[in-house]
Amino acid sequence: MKNLRKRVGRFLLMFAMLFAGILLPQNTKAVWAADGSMTVHFLDVGQGLSVLVESEGQTLLYDGGPRSASSFVVSYLQERQISEIDYLISSHYDEDHVSGLIGCLNAFDVANVIGADYVHDSSLYDSFMDGVAAQGLTVQHPAVGTEYEFGSGKFTILSPQNISKESNANSVAIRLTNGENSFIFTGDADYNSEADMVSSGIDLSCDVLSVGHHGSATSTSWDFLQATVPEYAVISCGAGNMYGHPHEETMEKLSDMGIQVYRTDEQGTIVVSSDGNSLSWNMDPCNDYTSGDGKSPAGESETQGFAGEQYDDQGESNDTDSIEADSAQNSQEEMVWISATGSKYHSIPDCGNMNPDKAYQEPLSQAEAQGYEACKKCF
Ligand SMILES: [Zn+2]
Ligand SMILES: [Zn+2]
Structure with a gap:
């Protein structure tokens, strides 16, 4: 019983302190x-x-x-x-x-x-x-x-x-x-x-x-x-x-x-x-790299641990890219090689560590528009 009274007292004291904190502006900073x-x-x-x-x-x-x-x-x-x-x-x-x-x-x-x-x-x-x-x-x-x-x-x-x-x-x-x-x-x-x-x-x-x-x-x-x-x-x-x-x-x-x-x-x-x-x-990152108009980055890096569906997206974009590349080749625009990973464009499909089986060609202007930069080793 004594204990209970003590507990109630303590509770009321805490309650009063809390109220003082809310009601008195000069106490706001003290909290x-x-x-x-x-x-x-x-x-x-x-x-x-x-x-x-x-x-x-x-x-x-x-x-x-x-x-x-x-x-x-x-x-x-x-x-x-x-x-x-x-x-x-x-x-x-x-x-x-x-x-x-x-x-x-x-x-x-x-x-x-x-x-x-x-x-x-x-x-x-x-x-x-x-x-x-x-x-x-x-x-x-x-x-x-x-x-x-x-x-x-x-x-x-x-x-x-x-x-x-x-x-x-x-x-x-x-x-x-x-x-x-x-x-x-x-x-x-x-x-x-x-x-x-x-x-x-x-x-x-x-x-x-x-x-x-x-x-x-x-x-x-x-x-x-x-x-x-x-x-x-x-x-x-x-x-x-x-x-x-x-x-x-x-x-x-x-x-x-x-x-x-x-x-x-x-x-x-x-x-x-x-x-x-x-x-x-307060939450995990969404790591959604899709643009506001719904485009996913091409050449998604494999080292970043993306889910399987992202690899499928990559496959699709490679297909469309190679179609665009073919048509652009007819108009004789300079073509560059893009690797499956990385941020550079290359003059050859097998520069450095890049995997030539996954590399694809696209017009230079397109690569630049996508933010790729010239590889210092081969360009
Ligand atoms: Zn503004
Ligand atoms: Zn603004």
Whole structure:
């Protein structure tokens, strides 16, 4: 009986503490432990991008998704009892990135707003600037290389190096680190912007790459992938989107490099936690390298352990490729050899370790369009 009373007392005390934590805003931060952990949420905003990061009571929101997802983003943060956003970052001012940020500027206290230094001719841009002004803030345009302490880690500004007329190319990209773990978000940054990031000399290695421009072929160059060497790629795009995102070229590169893939169009909101050493995800990668318009990568690497059905796909694509090759040969276009694995095209069917029985020919222009590069040994 005494024991029971003790237990009830303890229960009531816990209950009261829990309530105090929920009801009193000044206690909200106290419920966060300084445990060195960081959690990254890739929100399922359909065709757009929104990434929420939490660490030791601090909050960073990178983009807010399109208009249609604005209320979802606000309620997602509210459910997590977030009352203040420490860093609100607008990669650029296109509708599918900035809309949800306007909702958040209206719903939360914001301490810092970071964005690119250009004017977008849209009412959304005006609303965003009004929201920033209503917080008594101005948009900060930090130089490339600027570092910010955040939670148990930090983030570094990677772009834009200069402002162009193209909205996407102005995207503010960041590299976020927590101990040994690192993430890169690039908004809709294009090849040129990626090249600037590579030549900046800033460390671009990362565990997780938020794939640029929803997997469009205008982003994710080979050079950028070679500089970032991510273990995981997360693609934020809408199911059945009108742009065919993610594009075949991008998915082939990710597949060729054996990068594990998560996709919001297939898996919804994806959450990954870092303890400073390792990552834990709320689900397994889907590793679906099919493009938004339904094409699977040709020459799927056999070393990546794909299921049997993928080999069947490969057989089919080889057949169609050789038919195309025959017809193209008549028009005398230069033909190259593609191996069953790898990312290069060859002048001979048996270069290096490639299996000549599985190699096939296709026009040079087609190989280049698919992202294959010339083999340095035979070309
Ligand atoms: Zn976009
Ligand atoms: Zn854009």
